[in-house]
Amino acid sequence: GNSVTQMEGPVTLSEEAFLTINCTYTATGYPSLFWYVQYPGEGLQLLLKATKADDKGSNKGFEATYRKETTSFHLEKGSVQVSDSAVYFCALMTNDYKLSFGAGTTVTVRA
Amino acid sequence: KAGVTQTPRYLIKTRGQQVTLSCSPISGHRSVSWYQQTPGQGLQFLFEYFSETQRNKGNFPGRFSGRQFSNSRSEMNVSTLELGDSALYLCASSTDTIGSGNTIYFGEGSWLTVV
Numbered sequence A: 001g002n003s004v005t006q007m008e009g010p011v012t013l014s015e016e017a018f019l020t021i022n023c024t025y026t027a028t029g030y031p032s033l034f035w036y037v038q039y040p041g042e043g044l045q046l047l048l049k050a051t052k053a054d055d056k057g058s059n060k061g062f063e064a065t066y067r068k069e070t071t072s073f074h075l076e077k078g079s080v081q082v083s084d085s086a087v088y089f090c091a092l093m094t095n096d097y098k099l100s101f102g103a104g105t106t107v108t109v110r111a
Numbered sequence B: 001k002a003g004v005t006q007t008p009r010y011l012i013k014t015r016g017q018q019v020t021l022s023c024s025p026i027s028g029h030r031s032v033s034w035y036q037q038t039p040g041q042g043l044q045f046l047f048e049y050f051s052e053t054q055r056n057k058g059n060f061p062g063r064f065s066g067r068q069f070s071n072s073r074s075e076m077n078v079s080t081l082e083l084g085d086s087a088l089y090l091c092a093s094s095t096d097t098i099g100s101g102n103t104i105y106f107g108e109g110s111w112l113t114v115v
Helices: none
Strands: A003-006 A011-014 A019-021 A023-026 A032-038 A044-050 A056-059 A062-065 A075-077 A086-093 A099-101 A105-110 B005-007 B010-013 B019-024 B031-038 B042-050 B053-057 B064-068 B074-078 B087-094 B110-114
Touching (some): A023 A032, A032 A062, A044 A062, A099 B042, B005 B087, B031 B074, B042 B064, B042 B074, B053 B064
Parallel strands (some): A011 A105, B010 B110
Antiparallel strands (some): A003 A023, A019 A075, A044 A056, A056 A062, A086 A105, B005 B019, B031 B042, B042 B053
């Protein structure tokens, strides 16, 4: 079956630091990959996505590249802000109509 | 364009009761799915509907059920509530979810507390 493993947190950074959250997956077929973000007390917001190998998703300074050879989709941001403090979820979808999520990584950015 | 709307946002129920949660998808979206989020189990898929048909179901007991109406609005029901059903229930909608990477939009969720 499909599964997603992402880096355990919590992660604490200073403002303007570089952020990386590792995500690897196991899937049957050719999944689409996603990063979602959840702010306290809110639902999930799509941060970025990639639908095929070597695609790069990007949004709000965040980037992730779909690496089929390493089955990875690591999230990166070059300079984080306090407002980036949230929980980040890596997810995949194949043709079974459901998202499979990682456990989530809590990121705290200190001023 | 309005987002995915879930009602109610917060509710408290007693063990043994039943609860119905409602979801209105984004206009034009025909796929609606439901997820349960708990600190211990994370985000787990409940079920997905498209044009009133359930296309997939997660590993939850039969107490969890759902349906979709002709206008794509969806409801989920949990009967005989247990303490472990306390969770954030998230609804999501999409134009379709067949492995094509269509963007899936989530609502704010319904916070259910069972006492």
